[in-house]
Amino acid sequence: MIIAVDPGNEKTGIACLSYDGTLYEKKIVPSHTLEDALTAMLQRVQADNHGVTHLVCGNGTNHKKLFTVVQRVAAKAQLPAALTDEAHTTEEARKRYWDYNPPKGLKRFVPRGMLYPPESVDDFTAWIIGERFLQKEGLYGSYV
Template identity: 45%
Template sequence: MILAIDPGSEKTGTAVLGTDGSLVCRQIIPTGDFSCHLREMYKKYAFTHIVMGNGTNHRHLQPVAEEWIRKEAPDVTFSLIDEKFTTVEGRKLYWQYTPRHGWRRLVPLSLQYPPEPVDDFVAWIIGQRYIKSLGGLS
């Protein structure tokens, strides 16, 4: 399994993916809880790789993840991946998995923003990009 991370200043999106890119779990956490979240997710899912987007707050969270790996999970590997345009893709993915109700069905998607953060969907996309970079997912 892979833990994918969309690092943010205040909130961080995470997603656990199978090696085929399938979503196992997605979550948005306060960035301050990142280290504890790593520990909890590892206990629950025993991921073997962490992939992090190289955007907003990776310079702060990457050392936290690498230190956690050194101390608690030395078999886990780590990499960064380009997260250009993942927020736009995350919004599209949000609408695919969240049906629109009421007036939202009448307004074109191009004119709407999701009513909640999409950082967890963005993390899923980051994980899928990583798998594609390895030659998986078509």
Template identity: 40%
Template structure:
């Protein structure tokens, strides 16, 4: 069985982090300040012995360099349209209630940041391709 995957969705102010088992089960997910990325990711990756992947979008070069300075190998992966997929995943996990049930989900905006769910999508795509 392959190792777990720690996925990172880097951003200027905040980053999404998700740790998934090799079978795709979510073990951990969080949205953390960018300043805390290296510490949080290192704790999760070390505890699980995970491979680390990172979306290749906003600030990925700086975030990758920060992780590599901490001694971790990082693989960049394509994050095209993952925010849209994360929004869909949010509404699957937390179905709309009240009047929002009648609004097409594609028109709804999640009430919280979905950076952690973007990381989940990145990890699932990586695992599916592995």
């Protein structure tokens, strides 16, 4: 398992996923609470007997400030922390949102790329950042 972070100014997405990309948990937290939220997620995942091997942070908005938080949590847990490219992940997350929340009514006929989710998708973005990291590192689909 890895935990990925989509850093933002006001809110931050966090997602825990397996090496095959399966989502274990995701959430959106106020950015100023990231350290506590990340620590709590890490502890929950480990309590469920799932090993976490990496903490990953996207390199977009506010990453310079929040990556230091990710590094601090990773150091306490003796895990590596990494930055990964997050270009265009928000657009991908908007499409994925509709995969998990299919549009109803007339919205069913609008191409998903043209629909705008009614809520924040930072958690979906973190999930995609995690998948990108796994692909970049050649870990996607492996079992560690």
